[in-house]
Amino acid sequence: MKILVINAGSSSLKYQFIDMNGEILIAKGVCDRIGVPENSNIEHKVGDKKFSKKIAMPTHVEAFEAVIDSLTNGEGKVINDISEISAIGHRVVQGGSIYGESVLITDKVLTDIDELAELAPLHNPANAQAIRACIKVFGPDVPQVATFDTAFHQTIPEKAFMYGIPYEYYEKYNIRRYGFHGTSHRFVSKRCAELMNKDLKDVKMITCHLGNGCSISAIKDGVCVDTSMGLTPLDGFMMGTRSGGVDPSILTYIMKKDNISPDEMNSILNKKSGLLGISGISNDSRDVIAAGEAGNHRARLAFEMQNYQVAKFIGSYAAAMGGVDAIVFTGGIGENERRSRKYVCEMVEFLGFKLNLENNDTSGQEIKISSEDSKVQVWVVPTNEELLIARDTLEIVSK
Numbered sequence: 197m198k199i200l201v202i203n204a205g206s207s208s209l210k211y212q213f214i215d216m217n218g219e220i221l222i223a224k225g226v227c228d229r230i231g232v233p234e235n236s237n238i239e240h241k242v243g244d245k246k247f248s249k250k251i252a253m254p255t256h257v258e259a260f261e262a263v264i265d266s267l268t269n270g271e272g273k274v275i276n277d278i279s280e281i282s283a284i285g286h287r288v289v290q291g292g293s294i295y296g297e298s299v300l301i302t303d304k305v306l307t308d309i310d311e312l313a314e315l316a317p318l319h320n321p322a323n324a325q326a327i328r329a330c331i332k333v334f335g336p337d338v339p340q341v342a343t344f345d346t347a348f349h350q351t352i353p354e355k356a357f358m359y360g361i362p363y364e365y366y367e368k369y370n371i372r373r374y375g376f377h378g379t380s381h382r383f384v385s386k387r388c389a390e391l392m393n394k395d396l397k398d399v400k401m402i403t404c405h406l407g408n409g410c411s412i413s414a415i416k417d418g419v420c421v422d423t424s425m426g427l428t429p430l431d432g433f434m435m436g437t438r439s440g441g442v443d444p445s446i447l448t449y450i451m452k453k454d455n456i457s458p459d460e461m462n463s464i465l466n467k468k469s470g471l472l473g474i475s476g477i478s479n480d481s482r483d484v485i486a487a488g489e490a491g492n493h494r495a496r497l498a499f500e501m502q503n504y505q506v507a508k509f510i511g512s513y514a515a516a517m518g519g520v521d522a523i524v525f526t527g528g529i530g531e532n533e534r535r536s537r538k539y540v541c542e543m544v545e546f547l548g549f550k551l552n553l554e555n556n557d558t559s560g561q562e563i564k565i566s567s568e569d570s571k572v573q574v575w576v577v578p579t580n581e582e583l584l585i586a587r588d589t590l591e592i593v594s595k
């Protein structure tokens with residue numbers, strides 16, 4: 197069975213086309229600048245070959261038509277006809293307290309995604325728009341599945357998902373921790389347990405997804421019991437451009453001092469903070485680390501702050517679970533950045549392991565980076581959210 201996986205934003209649409217017989221990636225690509233028809237284009241990749249085309253894409257409908265055209269025609273052709281696409285899996289950001297797992301998309305599911313837009317105004321409307329466009333282009337007979345970023349975290353107990361503000365805000369506005377990156381945490385935790393030759397149920401695991409967005413999850417008895425992102429993907433610790441958790445009074449203080457609106461404050465916290473805000477150089481950890489090594493104090497500080505905060509989360513989740521058996525690094529930084537992993541691991545070695553420096557010096561591969569005799573194992577596991585969406589889609593449509 198061949199499955200198309202879609203990750204759509206308001207102006208972009210990423211896709212992967214996967215043959216589930218062997219879980220082989222057949223083709224992938226991205227449609228950019230949807231809504232800006234004079235500038236929109238598709239980049240389609242098959243193996244090492246790249247095919248770029250300028251195509252007017254006023255809406256997601258034209259983007260899906262361009263995806264079909266790239267898969268079925270021209271040099272990047274991989275199938276003869278769209279009937280070879282058996283099902284479609286969509287990444288959806290916010291599933292609220294309704295969805296603890298992936299589901300077949302029905303009218304009710306689409307309405308729920310619309311209604312949950314209140315909690316994810318930047319993401320859910322675009323996800324819903326893309327799903328509707330997809331149904332229009334592929335027709336109602338191709339099954340479509342939604343996989344939610346929040347679903348894996350639905351097992352988090354009340355004491356961990358509630359914020360210490362008046363209870364009525366939970367009742368009135370559903371304000372609570374939802375957590376994000378769930379598909380990634382689920383993928384790497386399952387894979388790490390396999391690599392350890394253990395059942396995930398028997399491993400207390402801390403998964404660190406460190407990319408541009410960053411989050412850490414605690415997994416016990418096979419389910420997520422806590423995670424660092426919250427009501428929105430802003431909570432937790434310092435990211436590329438996001439602040440992570442800060443003293444909430446800072447917000448009202450700055451807003452009053454500089455006379456700025458809630459939206460402006462929101463933009464400062466989401467787009468101008470984190471590695472970028474502290475270093476003043478970049479949100480990209482590679483640039484920040486290079487500048488720090490060249491002697492730039494604020495860049496070095498940004499690097500240290502982020503990794504110090506990661507180590508503190510690991511310590512607190514070890515406390516939350518009464519111990520830890522495995523720590524996993526994933527995401528662009530987690531998979532590739534030996535200096536970040538070294539900084540964090542050296543801070544938490546007291547938990548019961550020693551870093552294997554030689555293995556830690558690798559990049560982008562599945563590898564154990566703790567020494568052989570460690571009580572706690574530390575692994576690098578590249579994430580693959582699209583594959584997990586495809587697996588869920590296959591499972592749901594095969595029922």
Ligand code: ADP
Binds near residue numbers: 406407527
């Ligand atoms: P996103 O959260 O947007 O999916 P990624 O997971 O791609 O982002 O992570 C982006 C971060 O990963 C950036 O800070 C970047 O510097 C870092 N990164 C990506 N590739 C490498 C690499 N080869 N070496 C070091 N850092 C990397």
